[in-house]
Amino acid sequence: MSYTYPEAYSIELGYNIEPMVAYNLSLDKILKNKHNFQCDKNCPFGLTLINFGKSPYTKEPHFRTSNFDQVHSVDCPIVQKRYEKRAQETTIEESYTFERDKNEVKVDINLVTATFTEITNSLKTEEQASTEIKTKKSTTSNHIGKKSFNSHVKSLSRLVQLYKEFKSGEKYTFLDSSGNKLNLDLYFQNLDNNSLINEHETKVYYSKATVRYFKAAKEKDSYFLIRIKQECQIDNLRISPTFIINESQANQQGVKQRLETLKKAANNSKELTIYYLGPFKKYKNSYINASIPHEKILRHIVLSSS
Numbered sequence: 001m002s003y004t005y006p007e008a009y010s011i012e013l014g015y016n017i018e019p020m021v022a023y024n025l026s027l028d029k030i031l032k033n034k035h036n037f038q039c040d041k042n043c044p045f046g047l048t049l050i051n052f053g054k055s056p057y058t059k060e061p062h063f064r065t066s067n068f069d070q071v072h073s074v075d076c077p078i079v080q081k082r083y084e085k086r087a088q089e090t091t092i093e094e095s096y097t098f099e100r101d102k103n104e105v106k107v108d109i110n111l112v113t114a115t116f117t118e119i120t121n122s123l124k125t126e127e128q129a130s131t132e133i134k135t136k137k138s139t140t141s142n143h144i145g146k147k148s149f150n151s152h153v154k155s156l157s158r159l160v161q162l163y164k165e166f167k168s169g170e171k172y173t174f175l176d177s178s179g180n181k182l183n184l185d186l187y188f189q190n191l192d193n194n195s196l197i198n199e200h201e202t203k204v205y206y207s208k209a210t211v212r213y214f215k216a217a218k219e220k221d222s223y224f225l226i227r228i229k230q231e232c233q234i235d236n237l238r239i240s241p242t243f244i245i246n247e248s249q250a251n252q253q254g255v256k257q258r259l260e261t262l263k264k265a266a267n268n269s270k271e272l273t274i275y276y277l278g279p280f281k282k283y284k285n286s287y288i289n290a291s292i293p294h295e296k297i298l299r300h301i302v303l304s305s306s
Contacts, residue, residue, distance in 0.1 A: 003082070003165070005063040008037040008047045016041075019049060023061035026053040035066055043076040045169070065168075068306035072169030083171040095155040098162070105162055106175045107182060160204070160275045160302045163188055195232040197241075197280050200291065206275040213266035220248040224262045226274060234282050241280055241288040249295035261303045275302040 010017045012031055025031045026049065034052030039045045046066035051057040072079045086103050093100040098107045163184055166172045174182040191197075191207035208229045216222045226243040250259060265272050277300045279291040292300050 003065075005039060005047055005078075008039060008049075008063045009041045011036040011038065019061045019063050022049050023051065027055060037063060037066075039072065039078045040076060043073040043078065045070055045072045045076065045078075065306075068164065068168070070168065074169075076169060079169050079171060095158055097155045098159050100162070103171060104173045104175055106177065106179070107159070107184065107187075108177055156275075156277055156300070157302050160206075160304075163204075191228060191230050191232055191241075195230050197232050197234050197288070199234045199281055200279045202277070202279045204275055204277050205280070206273060208271050209274045210269075210271060211262050211265040213263065220246075222247050224266065226262075226272075228274070229271070232280075232288060234280065234288055237282055237285060237288065239286075239288055241290070243274075243276070243290050243297055243301070244294055245297055246294050250298050255298040258298050258301070258303055265303075270305075273304040273306060275304070276300060 005019075007016045007018045008022070009015070010022065010031070012033070017025075017037075022031060022037070026034070031049075031052075034049045035046065037047040037049060039047060047063040048066040049061060049063055051059065051061045083103055089102055098105055100106075162172060166174070166184070174184045176182045188204045188206065189197075191205055197205070210227050210229060212225045212227075214223055214225060224243075224245040224247065226245065228241045231238055231240050245262065247259065261272070264270065276290060280288050281291045283289045290297055290300075
């Protein structure tokens with residue numbers, strides 16, 4: 001879930017304004033720049049008006065984050081309002097790798113091995129995993145037990161989103177499976193800032209990456225090559241890690257959207273941010289590759305345009 005902003009503070013006008021009002025003022029040339037908005041007068045968290053000055057539009061004008069690498073001010077009233085709203089919730093958001101109760105997020109991590117518990121389950125057969133999910137009880141919904149194995153994919157995406165919101169200033173408290181406070185930064189590693197990798201250590205690694213598509217004579221041999229932009233190091237080997245995704249083998253439930261994202265990125269030569277849950281390994285002491293089998297790798301990554 002990405003937060004929407006029902007209004008934003010206009011830097012040009014000096015007061016809060018709703019998106020449709022701002023849109024009409026952009027058509028009248030009264031507002032000059034789609035980026036001259038922020039979430040509150042006292043919080044410099046930048047927002048952009050989508051479809052600024054465009055007529056007609058296909059999607060209703062709205063405010064969204066200008067730059068995902070920014071943080072709300074400590075006393076931002078918008079963040080405080082969202083915190084108070086979550087505190088009034090009466091249901092628990094339960095997922096494969098975490099459970100959110102109001103503003104507390106309990107993450108299912110093995111603190112000894114620094115491994116997300118469900119990464120083991122994700123390598124089991126569909127039948128085994130489906131059986132285990134059906135035995136899991138939920139305090140909020142009687143249909144959660146009927147979820148298929150692609151719950152793992154959605155769960156990882158949501159956990160990444162919660163972490164990104166936390167880094168932007170949202171007031172979450174992360175807990176381990178025993179209820180102790182958890183520093184999630186220990187389990188998420190930004191390879192753009194810290195390129196040293198411990199071989200076989202499972203974390204959520206993330207970085208900017210490029211995508212190329214190699215179409216083979218035989219369709220079953222076509223594949224995507226995802227390459228981390230940052231050179232990383234395992235022992236004495238320093239090179240950009242790569243992921244190979246065979247298109248014909250990536251046919252499990254829950255990964256179709258990821259394939260579409262990869263195709264668009266490859267066609268447009270567009271950079272993505274990749275979040276990868278799992279360990280890396282050296283291959284022939286010449287490459288750094290994901291340790292997850294090629295046919296399962298899409299279950300362990302989240303792709304983002306930011």
